[in-house]
Amino acid sequence: MSERVVEIVGITKRFGGQVLAVDDLSFTVERGQICGLLGPNGAGKTTSLRILLGLVRADAGEARLFGQRVRPGSPLLGRVGALIEQAAFVPQLSGLRNLRLWWEAGGARFADADVDGALAVAGLGDAIHRKVKTYSQGMRQRLGLARVLLGRPEVLVLDEPTNGLDPQEMREIRLLLHRLADAGATILFSSHVLAEVEQVCTHAVVMDRGRLIASGAVAELIGAAGDVYIEVDDVTAARRVLEQLPAVIGVESESPGLAVTLRDGRRSDVVAALVGAGVGVETITARRRLEDAFVGLVAESR
Amino acid sequence: MIAAFRTELVKQVLRLRTFVVLAIVVLIPVIMTIANKANPPGGGERGGGPGEGLRRLTQETGLIMPAFALRLMSVFLLVIVVALFAGDAVAGDASWGNLRYLLVRPVKRARVIGSKLAVSVLLSWVAIVLVVVVALAAGVIAFGSSGLNVGFGFSQSRGELLGHLGLATVYVAWALTGVLAFSFMVSTMTDSPAGAISAGVGLYFLSQILDSITALGSIRYGLPTHYFDSWVDMFTRNHVGSDLARGALLQLGYILLFCGIAAWWFRRKDILS
Numbered sequence: 001m002s003e004r005v006v007e008i009v010g011i012t013k014r015f016g017g018q019v020l021a022v023d024d025l026s027f028t029v030e031r032g033q034i035c036g037l038l039g040p041n042g043a044g045k046t047t048s049l050r051i052l053l054g055l056v057r058a059d060a061g062e063a064r065l066f067g068q069r070v071r072p073g074s075p076l077l078g079r080v081g082a083l084i085e086q087a088a089f090v091p092q093l094s095g096l097r098n099l100r101l102w103w104e105a106g107g108a109r110f111a112d113a114d115v116d117g118a119l120a121v122a123g124l125g126d127a128i129h130r131k132v133k134t135y136s137q138g139m140r141q142r143l144g145l146a147r148v149l150l151g152r153p154e155v156l157v158l159d160e161p162t163n164g165l166d167p168q169e170m171r172e173i174r175l176l177l178h179r180l181a182d183a184g185a186t187i188l189f190s191s192h193v194l195a196e197v198e199q200v201c202t203h204a205v206v207m208d209r210g211r212l213i214a215s216g217a218v219a220e221l222i223g224a225a226g227d228v229y230i231e232v233d234d235v236t237a238a239r240r241v242l243e244q245l246p247a248v249i250g251v252e253s254e255s256p257g258l259a260v261t262l263r264d265g266r267r268s269d270v271v272a273a274l275v276g277a278g279v280g281v282e283t284i285t286a287r288r289r290l291e292d293a294f295v296g297l298v299a300e301s302r
Numbered sequence: 303m304i305a306a307f308r309t310e311l312v313k314q315v316l317r318l319r320t321f322v323v324l325a326i327v328v329l330i331p332v333i334m335t336i337a338n339k340a341n342p343p344g345g346g347e348r349g350g351g352p353g354e355g356l357r358r359l360t361q362e363t364g365l366i367m368p369a370f371a372l373r374l375m376s377v378f379l380l381v382i383v384v385a386l387f388a389g390d391a392v393a394g395d396a397s398w399g400n401l402r403y404l405l406v407r408p409v410k411r412a413r414v415i416g417s418k419l420a421v422s423v424l425l426s427w428v429a430i431v432l433v434v435v436v437a438l439a440a441g442v443i444a445f446g447s448s449g450l451n452v453g454f455g456f457s458q459s460r461g462e463l464l465g466h467l468g469l470a471t472v473y474v475a476w477a478l479t480g481v482l483a484f485s486f487m488v489s490t491m492t493d494s495p496a497g498a499i500s501a502g503v504g505l506y507f508l509s510q511i512l513d514s515i516t517a518l519g520s521i522r523y524g525l526p527t528h529y530f531d532s533w534v535d536m537f538t539r540n541h542v543g544s545d546l547a548r549g550a551l552l553q554l555g556y557i558l559l560f561c562g563i564a565a566w567w568f569r570r571k572d573i574l575s
Contacts, residue, residue, distance in 0.1 A: 015572075053406045055573040072569075073410035082406045088399030092317050101313055106407040107305035147403070 010061035081153030087144020137164035331437035367441025385502030
């Protein structure tokens with residue numbers, strides 16, 4: 001059975017007794033998953049992550065890490081690497097000094113931290129010895145990611161981790177997240193860049209106005225509306241087969257393949273029918289992007 | 303707690319701001335001594351600002367110079383210094399957004415606030431001691447280190463003067479810790495260091511203004527600054543009065559109150575910065 005690493009259970013948070021930031025939110029992230037937390041501005045993503053990290057107190061419900069309730073300053077947080085909104089440092093001190101002080105504040109020796117790995121991720125070269133106030137936004141963000149990795153965390157909680165990074169740096173971060181997940185880390189991260197979530201995440205949680213509106217595997221969320229794109233070795237034969245299937249609503253040419261709209265059938269049924277008719281299936285993918293699914297889910301919830 | 307204290311101390315000591323503040327508190331007693339040596343108070347002068355009586359006594363012995371420096375600087379500059387160290391302690395980290403990272407390290411909130419309070423107290427007391435030490439060195443060089451004997455039966459031996467000086471240093475440091483505690487309390491409630499610093503300085507001046515309204519009667523005895531200058535009598539009248547004890551106890555009450563509120567507030571605070 002897969003281990004639930006992050007559990008958000010019925011969390012509600014009001015600020016000043018008035019503004020409802022999170023409303024009875026529940027979701028789980030299992031070990032090894034890369035879970036994207038999506039939602040429009042003001043959806044409650046950052047507040048939810050802060051509750052998970054013990055920075056904000058929930059009015060109701062609780063957040064759990066590794067099955068245990070998270071409280072402010074909980075030792076469980078030592079197994080978590082967190083980047084919340086912008087990476088922040090003491091501006092008058094160097095990048096390296098910031099990393100060192102932050103690490104040693106937890107009572108550990110800097111020699112025990114994964115300094116080399118973290119500095120490799122930061123990629124700041126000699127600038128690591130410069131004062132942080134001279135850094136660009138992207139350099140700070142990379143230093144923030146380096147700090148996240150110092151403790152070889154089992155869980156990464158990242159709020160907009162690619163903020164301020166250029167496309168090349170964003171790509172490197174995506175690859176890094178994949179590597180960390182392959183090594184067994186569990187990652188929960190929020191992002192406004194839906195293409196990025198689609199590329200990186202195995203799972204997603206969609207929020208709007210503090211409430212959960214959908215959660216599950218990214219492929220399921222995208223494929224929920226049933227549009228698929230198929231490439232086959234014989235387009236004419238495939239079209240004939242597909243048009244006879246009750247689960248298929250429509251078939252359109254989309255060179256070099258076919259765009260197929262399904263009523264409620266499974267993709268595996270379509271593939272089975274084509275293969276059974278002797279048509280070779282080269283590719284079958286969801287035709288919708290996560291962005292389409294996201295917009296649809298948010299619109300439905302309102 | 304030690305790790306949190308050590309890292310906080312390193313963080314504050316490495317800041318240019320700390321060096322500038324400590325340089326100022328070193329420089330001013332030197333300037334005061336040079337000015338006092340170059341322009342001794344004339345016999346016909348009357349009135350003058352705070353510490354004028356002490357200033358006249360500095361001509362007799364350099365051992366009075368630290369008392370004069372303390373008196374003059376505790377009116378304004380040292381108030382700002384302690385408010386700065388305390389007001390910036392929590393709010394400074396919050397304004398940089400660094401506080402949340404310290405808490406998720408994780409460092410327990412009690413340790414964060416305890417280490418920050420301890421470091422701000424330490425730096426403030428170091429500043430006060432620096433004023434005394436530098437003024438003492440400069441005063442002895444400029445005016446010698448003899449005892450005090452101004453006639454009319456008023457005299458203090460060198461030993462008495464040094465004893466009084468030690469007691470005055472401790473008393474001023476303790477009295478200013480009340481201002482520090484207030485700034486620190488506000489620092490836990492805001493993300494604006496300037497606001498917390500201003501609050502400490504504002505409390506001091508408000509209390510001074512209220513204390514000058516004699517019509518307030520016995521209410522004035524409870525104001526945080528009412529006994530601030532009670533230590534001066536040790537030098538001008540060779541008298542260790544009971545007001546010192548009252549002042550110390552009054553500050554203890556304020557320090558416990560402000561630090562208690564700060565701890566209570568910070569434990570429950572949502573960290574949104």
